[in-house]
Amino acid sequence: MKRLETNIGSWQAFPCDAPCPLWLRICLTLPLAIALASTVACAKGTSANAANAAPNSELKSQSTAATPAPETAPSAAAAPDNAPLPHIDAKRAFQYTREVTAFGERYMGNENHKKLERYIIDHLKGDQVEDDAFTADTVEGKFPVRNIIAKFPGTKDGIIVILGHYDTNYPLRNTGYVGANDGGSSTAILLEYANQLRGGAAGKKRDGYSVWLVWTDGEEAVKTWSATDVLYGTHHLAEKWEKDGTLKKIKALMVMDMIGDADLDILRDTNSAPWLLDLIYAAAERLGYQSHFNAYEADIQDDHIPFVKRGVPSADVIDLDYGYHNVFHHTPQDTMDKLSPKSLEIVGDTTLETIHLLDQR
Ligand SMILES: [Zn+2]
Numbered sequence: 001m002k003r004l005e006t007n008i009g010s011w012q013a014f015p016c017d018a019p020c021p022l023w024l025r026i027c028l029t030l031p032l033a034i035a036l037a038s039t040v041a042c043a044k045g046t047s048a049n050a051a052n053a054a055p056n057s058e059l060k061s062q063s064t065a066a067t068p069a070p071e072t073a074p075s076a077a078a079a080p081d082n083a084p085l086p087h088i089d090a091k092r093a094f095q096y097t098r099e100v101t102a103f104g105e106r107y108m109g110n111e112n113h114k115k116l117e118r119y120i121i122d123h124l125k126g127d128q129v130e131d132d133a134f135t136a137d138t139v140e141g142k143f144p145v146r147n148i149i150a151k152f153p154g155t156k157d158g159i160i161v162i163l164g165h166y167d168t169n170y171p172l173r174n175t176g177y178v179g180a181n182d183g184g185s186s187t188a189i190l191l192e193y194a195n196q197l198r199g200g201a202a203g204k205k206r207d208g209y210s211v212w213l214v215w216t217d218g219e220e221a222v223k224t225w226s227a228t229d230v231l232y233g234t235h236h237l238a239e240k241w242e243k244d245g246t247l248k249k250i251k252a253l254m255v256m257d258m259i260g261d262a263d264l265d266i267l268r269d270t271n272s273a274p275w276l277l278d279l280i281y282a283a284a285e286r287l288g289y290q291s292h293f294n295a296y297e298a299d300i301q302d303d304h305i306p307f308v309k310r311g312v313p314s315a316d317v318i319d320l321d322y323g324y325h326n327v328f329h330h331t332p333q334d335t336m337d338k339l340s341p342k343s344l345e346i347v348g349d350t351t352l353e354t355i356h357l358l359d360q361r
Contacts, residue, residue: 086352165219185260208359
């Protein structure tokens with residue numbers, strides 16, 4: 001059991017009961033929260049203020065991830081251009097979420113997980129697909145882990161990686177937990193990205209960087225979140241990509257997690273590269289979605305961390321305010337009725353626009 005304490009008055013830390021794969025530490029004081037609430041519609045403009053706000057040093061010191069080196073970061077957001085704004089098929093993405101969730105609990109290696117693996121692979125027919133499969137030795141025994149990678153080659157030298165986990169929590173098996181938002185929405189949005197990226201004639205490269213989509217496995221803890229019981233898939237993948245030289249080619253990496261909440265509030269994760277968050281927020285602003293990309297900051301431990309630790313410019317796109325005080329997170333209440341196609345559309349369009357902005361660099 002881990003419950004984070006804060007000294008910020010009525011602005012409480014979100015409950016994060018074991019097994020929690022994400023440590024959230026709110027770095028706001030109550031007055032600042034009030035101040036930000038009044039300026040949230042201009043997220044990009046207020047982000048610098050939030051970043052400069054005095055954090056709770058005790059909580060901050062618990063952070064395990066380093067902020068990526070700013071000297072390697074590109075400068076300000078790309079200048080506006082006349083390219084058409086992207087538009088995902090949100091209805092289809094929502095239907096994917098429904099179908100993924102309908103498999104039920106999907107912890108590493110169980111039958112539903114295997115069905116979901118086949119479901120993902122079936123949607124990637126004709127695409128360049130690779131596996132990163134291995135056996136994880138955990139406190140609960142051995143589990144098969146399988147990251148599924150779809151590659152969409154581009155004309156530019158470099159790779160943009162989008163990650164989203166598809167497993168659900170082993171400790172929540174037999175509780176009725178189906179992870180519609182946590183695991184379902186991330187799986188589905190990546191399937192829709194594949195639809196958007198493949199377009200054009202077979203074998204034709206996209207005009208920009210290569211984009212690799214990774215459905216990650218073993219994101220959740222098998223017992224209780226700790227340095228050794230979490231992020232099984234991405235720890236393995238980051239190590240593998242470090243050895244084979246792939247990491248050096250990654251221009252940007254973005255994680256999608258819990259992005260289907262009908263009440264969508266994306267936060268600024270303090271472990272993410274600030275320039276990449278700025279670019280995502282600039283993309284959201286172009287689309288008129290800026291009110292969903294908030295200025296408040298939190299220390300989020302998610303699938304980007306193994307890459308952040310290796311110096312890859314990374315960002316976590318996550319809404320960890322799922323229900324009042326995050327009450328639906330990791331509970332059987334994480335069901336389809338809490339989600340909306342609009343939220344998938346907001347995150348989906350913003351991510352595709354971010355890819356477009358990255359391509360311009
Ligand atoms: Zn989770």
